[in-house]
Amino acid sequence: MTRWTAADVPDQHGHTVIVTGANSGLGAEATRVLAKAGARVIMACRDLDRAQAVADAIEGDTEVRRLDLADLSSVRAFAGGLNGDVDVLINNAGVMAVPKGTTAEGFERHIGTNHLGPFALTGLLINRVSDRVVTVSSGLHMLGRIREDLNWERRRYQRWLAYAQSKLANLLFAYELQRRLSAAGRRTISVAAHPGLAATEGQRRDKSLQGKLLAGGSAQSPEMGALPMLYAATAPRVAGGACVGPDGFMQRHGYPTPVRSSRTSRDTTLAAQLWERSELLTGVHYAIEPFAR
Numbered sequence: 341m342t343r344w345t346a347a348d349v350p351d352q353h354g355h356t357v358i359v360t361g362a363n364s365g366l367g368a369e370a371t372r373v374l375a376k377a378g379a380r381v382i383m384a385c386r387d388l389d390r391a392q393a394v395a396d397a398i399e400g401d402t403e404v405r406r407l408d409l410a411d412l413s414s415v416r417a418f419a420g421g422l423n424g425d426v427d428v429l430i431n432n433a434g435v436m437a438v439p440k441g442t443t444a445e446g447f448e449r450h451i452g453t454n455h456l457g458p459f460a461l462t463g464l465l466i467n468r469v470s471d472r473v474v475t476v477s478s479g480l481h482m483l484g485r486i487r488e489d490l491n492w493e494r495r496r497y498q499r500w501l502a503y504a505q506s507k508l509a510n511l512l513f514a515y516e517l518q519r520r521l522s523a524a525g526r527r528t529i530s531v532a533a534h535p536g537l538a539a540t541e542g543q544r545r546d547k548s549l550q551g552k553l554l555a556g557g558s559a560q561s562p563e564m565g566a567l568p569m570l571y572a573a574t575a576p577r578v579a580g581g582a583c584v585g586p587d588g589f590m591q592r593h594g595y596p597t598p599v600r601s602s603r604t605s606r607d608t609t610l611a612a613q614l615w616e617r618s619e620l621l622t623g624v625h626y627a628i629e630p631f632a633r
Contacts, residue, residue, distance in 0.1 A: 344567065344575070350575075352374055352379035355378070356379065356424070358382045361434065362381070362384065364394070366566045366569065368394045370432065370570055372400075375399065375401060381401065386407065388406055409433055409453045410443040412445055412457070413444070415460045422465070429469050431473070434454040437499045440497040448492045450503050451509065454506035455506050455513065467629045470527075472578070474531050474532075474533055475513060475517075478503075478504075479590070483501060486604075486610060512607070513615070515530070522580065524630055530581065531579075533596075535565035536592045537558075538561070564595075568585050570596070575596075
């Protein structure tokens with residue numbers, strides 16, 4: 341297979357792309373590549389000052405807008421203030437192996453920020469996204485389990501397993517979204533991606549022995565880590581319901597290619613149950629129209 345790089349991103353002039361978490365790491369790199377290719381990139385970020393500093397250093401058309409996925413009122417404000425339709429929504433932002441805490445609504449921080457926030461955002465925008473929704477997961481989803489105690493209220497908190505649960509939720513969501521888009525007759529597709537072992541801010545911040553063991557080796561650059569999400573967002577022959585990751589050993593390093601995810605991530609019954617719980621918890625109920633406006 342030919343090695344796909346940022347140079348292979350198709351011309352993006354006339355396209356509008358939302359990138360959440362675009363103020364650092366993989367999100368900033370994806371923004372740089374997309375803007376250079378001609379896209380109008382809406383940088384949806386919690387820290388406006390950091391995001392604007394990144395935007396000022398990028399060549400191309402960017403717009404910084406505030407979005408805090410750990411606060412559903414912020415999610416609703418972002419969606420309500422968005423003008424016009426978009427071609428691609430990239431759900432990239434998230435937290436990684438953070439200490440126990442809660443979001444504004446009282447959700448455990450990983451599941452709240454990494455899954456319920458993007459779930460709500462996508463639901464509020466789904467009839468305004470014409471091409472595709474990309475949801476960024478992690479190879480660590482294989483350690484995840486979706487528990488009845490989704491918010492870690494009745495079990496001993498383990499931050500890496502909380503992170504893994506949220507990344508499994510990302511995949512269950514991405515695949516279930518594709519099934520629902522297809523059932524509605526929509527051409528919009530849902531695609532998952534994961535960066536492999538990439539040098540992200542979360543990994544640099546975590547110095548624990550457990551974190552080092554889970555990382556298990558040297559990380560590839562943000563430029564390489566961003567390629568799967570860029571491929572998922574722009575490659576013309578990506579299939580709805582696919583997962584894109586690195587082509588190297590154990591999907592840790594390499595160039596983007598369709599990859600397999602865990603059997604649990606493909607469990608349609610579990611996905612439907614999580615979807616129902618997510619609608620109940622967020623108050624966002626999907627009403628997917630047959631065609632984007």
